[in-house]
Amino acid sequence: MDTEADDYLTIGQAATRLGLATSALRFYEERGLIVSTRTSGGQRRYARDVLRRVSFVRAAQQVGLPLREIKESLQQLPPERAPTVEEWEAFADSWRPRLAEQIRLLEGIRDRLGKCIGCGCQSLDSCSIFNPDDMAANDGPGARFLVRTEE
Numbered sequence: 001m002d003t004e005a006d007d008y009l010t011i012g013q014a015a016t017r018l019g020l021a022t023s024a025l026r027f028y029e030e031r032g033l034i035v036s037t038r039t040s041g042g043q044r045r046y047a048r049d050v051l052r053r054v055s056f057v058r059a060a061q062q063v064g065l066p067l068r069e070i071k072e073s074l075q076q077l078p079p080e081r082a083p084t085v086e087e088w089e090a091f092a093d094s095w096r097p098r099l100a101e102q103i104r105l106l107e108g109i110r111d112r113l114g115k116c117i118g119c120g121c122q123s124l125d126s127c128s129i130f131n132p133d134d135m136a137a138n139d140g141p142g143a144r145f146l147v148r149t150e151e
Contacts, residue, residue: 008037008045018054025054033057033071035079049082063102 015022025046028034034053036044053074060070076091077083083091 008047009050011036011044011046014046014050014054017051018058020054025050028054028057031067031071033067033074047082052082053077063099 009017011022011025015025018025025034025044029036029044034046034050034057036046036050039045056074057067057070060073061067073091073095076094077087
């Protein structure tokens with residue numbers, strides 16, 4: 001294998017390095033989150049920066065970000081080369097406020113969850129703590145109290 005070929009990974013090599021199935025890489029590629037080149041025989045080859053990009057995609061998915069939004073964010077980074085440390089840092093800075101808000105929401109859920117589970121009323125319809133007289137019905141369907149952030 002020549003030096004240029006050493007700069008690229010097969011789909012199997014990339015999947016092994018990332019701990020994913022090859023189908024996950026094909027899925028990410030179909031969604032436009034990563035790109036590959038093809039050999040003359042049609043086999044996929046990935047530049048090594050795909051490892052960092054896929055790791056980012058997986059982390060973003062774990063915090064609940066939709067693929068559409070992840071793709072929009074990745075489009076801010078150069079597609080033809082690995083991003084520099086400065087480019088990654090600027091990118092990370094743009095997401096910090098959103099992640100801080102998600103952390104705040106999750107902490108609120110965590111802090112109120114025990115009150116609801118431990119009360120024994122079995123229904124927010126009759127909950128005298130969070131929903132006396134089913135007042136939440138006025139706000140529409142769905143969970144209203146576990147995601148509320150103001151106290």
